Amino acid sequence: MIKKIILYTLLILSSIILFxxxxxxxxxxxxxxxEIYAGKLLPSSINxxxxxxxxxxxxxxxxxxxxxxxxFIVMIxxxxxxxxxxxxxxxxxxxxxxxxxFIFLATMLIPWEATIIxxxxxxxxxxxVNTYAGxxxxxxxxxxxxxxxxxxFLTLPKELWESAQVDGCSRFRFYLxxxxxxSKSSLSALGIYGFLTTWNxxxxxxxVTNDDTVRTVQIGLKMLIANESSSSWNLVMAGxxxxxxxxxxxxxxxxKYIREGLTAGAVKG
Amino acid sequence: MAQTAKTTKSSYHSRKKLFGIGMLYxxxxxxxxxxxxxxxxxxxxxxxxxxxSGGGTIEGWVGFGHYVELFQSSEFRKSMVGTFLFVLYTVxxxxxxxxxxxxxxxxxxxxxxxxxxxxxxxxxxxVAAGATIFLFLFHPSLGVLNSILGFVGIDGVEWLxxxxxxxxxxxxxxxxxxIGINFIILLGGLQNISKExxxxxxxxxAGYFQKLFKITIPMLSPVLFFVIIIGVIGAFQTFGQIDILxxxxxxxxxxxxxxxxxxxxxxxxxxxxxxxxxxxxxxIILIVTIIQxxxxxxxxxxx
Numbered sequence: 001m002i003k004k005i006i007l008y009t010l011l012i013l014s015s016i017i018l019f020x021x022x023x024x025x026x027x028x029x030x031x032x033x034x035e036i037y038a039g040k041l042l043p044s045s046i047n048x049x050x051x052x053x054x055x056x057x058x059x060x061x062x063x064x065x066x067x068x069x070x071x072f073i074v075m076i077x078x079x080x081x082x083x084x085x086x087x088x089x090x091x092x093x094x095x096x097x098x099x100x101x102f103i104f105l106a107t108m109l110i111p112w113e114a115t116i117i118x119x120x121x122x123x124x125x126x127x128x129v130n131t132y133a134g135x136x137x138x139x140x141x142x143x144x145x146x147x148x149x150x151x152x153f154l155t156l157p158k159e160l161w162e163s164a165q166v167d168g169c170s171r172f173r174f175y176l177x178x179x180x181x182x183s184k185s186s187l188s189a190l191g192i193y194g195f196l197t198t199w200n201x202x203x204x205x206x207x208v209t210n211d212d213t214v215r216t217v218q219i220g221l222k223m224l225i226a227n228e229s230s231s232s233w234n235l236v237m238a239g240x241x242x243x244x245x246x247x248x249x250x251x252x253x254x255x256k257y258i259r260e261g262l263t264a265g266a267v268k269g
Numbered sequence: 270m271a272q273t274a275k276t277t278k279s280s281y282h283s284r285k286k287l288f289g290i291g292m293l294y295x296x297x298x299x300x301x302x303x304x305x306x307x308x309x310x311x312x313x314x315x316x317x318x319x320x321x322s323g324g325g326t327i328e329g330w331v332g333f334g335h336y337v338e339l340f341q342s343s344e345f346r347k348s349m350v351g352t353f354l355f356v357l358y359t360v361x362x363x364x365x366x367x368x369x370x371x372x373x374x375x376x377x378x379x380x381x382x383x384x385x386x387x388x389x390x391x392x393x394x395x396v397a398a399g400a401t402i403f404l405f406l407f408h409p410s411l412g413v414l415n416s417i418l419g420f421v422g423i424d425g426v427e428w429l430x431x432x433x434x435x436x437x438x439x440x441x442x443x444x445x446x447x448i449g450i451n452f453i454i455l456l457g458g459l460q461n462i463s464k465e466x467x468x469x470x471x472x473x474x475a476g477y478f479q480k481l482f483k484i485t486i487p488m489l490s491p492v493l494f495f496v497i498i499i500g501v502i503g504a505f506q507t508f509g510q511i512d513i514l515x516x517x518x519x520x521x522x523x524x525x526x527x528x529x530x531x532x533x534x535x536x537x538x539x540x541x542x543x544x545x546x547x548x549x550x551x552x553i554i555l556i557v558t559i560i561q562x563x564x565x566x567x568x569x570x571x572x
Contacts, residue, residue, distance in 0.1 A: 003477075010373050015387045018370075018448065021402045022390065024413060028405065039416045068517035085298040094291030095284060104298070107306055111554050113506050113527045115546040117534050118309035121325040136342065141301035154470045171290065203527075207535065216283060216395035216568035225401060233405055251393030252386055259453050 015028045022244070029237040036233050050238035057228065059212060060239060061215035063220035064246070070216055078194045085141075087175050089159060101150070104143045113189040116207065123208050132200060134208045135216070139198065145190045152186035153179060153198035185260055192254040199247055217243045251256075293395070306374040310551075316544035323538025335545035343528070345546070351436060352505065352525040358440035359447070360500040366444065367451035374452075384538070385456065392449030397508030403442040404429075404514055432522035435515050439523050442510050447503065451496050458492030459485065490569045498561055502540060505554055526550050 028036060029050050030043040054060055088094075089101050119138060128134030156179065164174050180187065205216045215223075224239045251258075292299075317335055320328040339345045356452035370388045374381060391399070403439075406414050406429035428438040466484050475483065508527045511517060516531060517524035522534065526546065534543035 004378065007373055007376055007378060011378075011381075011384045014370055014373070015384055018445075019387055019390065020392070021399075021406060021445065023316065024406070025402045039411065039413065041413070066351060067550065081297045081301065084294045088291045088294035092291040092294060094285060094288040096288070097291060100295065104302070107302060109500070109555055109558060111506055111550060113508065113530065114551040115306060115309035115313060116494055116530075117540050117544055117547065118312035119285075119305055120535075122304065122309070124325070137301070138305040141298040141305075143302075144299065154432065159523060202280060202396050202512070203531070204513070218395055218509070221397045221401055224406070225513065233408075233411060236401060240401050244394060244398050248390060248393040255386065255389055255453075258392075259457055 002248065025237045025240050028234055029241045031234050033232055033234060037221050050234040051242070052233070054224070054231075054235045054238045057235065058220060058224050058239070059226075060217070060242060063215055063217040064243070066214050067199055068216040068246070070132065071195045073132060074139050074198040075137045075191050075194040077136060078142050078145050079191055080144035081140045082142055082190065083149050083180060083183075083187070084175075085146045086153050087179055089146070089150050089172070090153040090156075091179070092171065103243075104146055108143045109148075111201065116203065119205050128208070130211055130213045132214055134216060135205060136198075138204070138240060139194075142190075142194065145194065147192055148196070149183065149186055152183050156182055168261075188254065188257040189260060192258055196247055196250065220239070227262060237257060313544045313547050316541050319541050319550050321540035321544070323534075323540060324539060331541065333420055336549075337543050338542070339545055339549065343345075344524075347521055348524050348526060348529045353520065355440060355443075355507065355525050356501055356504040358437060359443045359504050360497065362440075363444045363447040363500060364455075366498055367448050367455055367496070368493075370448070370452050370457055371455035372485070375456060386455075388452045391446050392453065394446060394449070396446065397513060399446045400442055400510040400513035402447070403438070403510075405512070407438055427544060429515055430519060432520045434517075435484070435519060435523045436525075439507075439510055439514055443507060444515065445512070446552055447500065451500070455489070455492060458489050462488045494561075494565045494569050498558065498565075501557055501561065502554055504556075505550065512554045 024041070030046050030048075031040060032043070032047070032049075035043055085104070091099055122132040123129060123138075126134070129135075131197055160178060161174060162180065169177070200218065201216070202218050205219050206222075209215050209219060221239060221243060224236055228235050294389075316327075318330065318332055320331055322328055374385050375386055406412050407429065409425075409430060412428070414428065416423055427434055429435050462485065466488070467480060470480050470484060506527055507525060508531065511523055511525065512527045512531075515523040517528050527550070530543050530546045530550065533539050533546060
């Protein structure tokens, strides 16, 4: 009983401290500028003015749409490219596949940030600045994703492939009809992971966009700070809360898959 | 005789065909990794030996000049010290806090799902959003952190405006943002520990802390090892929160390595010098990871 009380106290206190920044951002987004200057913790009344204004001052809806498409394209691209590679590593016994797999694994040690200078020049020379291609294509081949899906494909029973072969099922059909549908949990984990990390990207969109055409919401937020933070923090916080909602929702819905996927990676890795 | 020759030939053909099929499936990944990872890595190494202007034009061979310059530059030394301090400020704190949260959230209690969701939530907070919230919390006159400190009778801290505190403030922001992912992984690890171990410890009359240090931590060591590795690598790659919170300042106190590469390349247009820093970043991460694996092999307890 005493243990329960202590645990609940710790859980509640930790939750309040950890969630305080987000709660305070929500609270401040409903305040008037005067209330923010007065250093209030809670608004006197809920008013949505800051939300209305922030959508007028910056093209936030446009940034959100761009971010959605960029994240969605990367997610789909990663699922296709990574699952094809993982499939080859597990179901096609060709010579040298262990070596290639080892090289793929080793690339996880290369920090992406160490390659940004030539990558920026590549995008520049291809004329892909301010395009979806420049924002998405470099991230389709994710060694971590290949590793995650390979680990999952390895758990599929070998007999399945053998009997499919007897029935005259082609390799590609087996990939589409059996390998992918039987890996829904890992594909979901990778999909959510890919979507979240792309949505949250900062350095790369900062480099390869210089106007609003395909500006993502993270860089939009930087613009918002530059324009408004001297005067209207309630507006900036309204912007922050708006861009937090999609990812927090996705996280809460997909938490189960992420936990399964990441835990498997940590334990088997 | 003719029979065997025929089978070897056909198996050679089928092996060749198999190789072709395998490569076909791998080709998108090979092509993309080639263009966006292998080529730029080599190109960065190549650039590091040249004077390269902002547009990527090569202006002359300097050999190891950039590297020599790096080791002599007091600014870069400051940046490296800052980077290592940043790793030190963030990694132990984010893992210990997440471990504490995972331990209290692994108990089977009513409503535990709610607390687990809250503790995971910072994974859904982007670098830009998280840093913006803290920029507001740290604000010199409007920031609520100083108001709270003032309420308890402590003088306000110059969070982002003094070179003494700026790196710590960025570290606090980073720790907060990383708690979610570490919590999820550590909780998963805790739940994988077999219940029987605890049951037999109960029979032996072991107390809460005895079980924590004799069973939980050792059994969790592979997972702890994993979060330490991703934590250290992540800390070396920090960029977004610095760009939003401090821009590398004040007086270069938060100009840690990736930000330094970014400034050198994209603000000052020294692609060659920046490439040398990028190569150094790669080497440092490689060495640190190898050292961690060496130590990890001895300390980690696998089931």
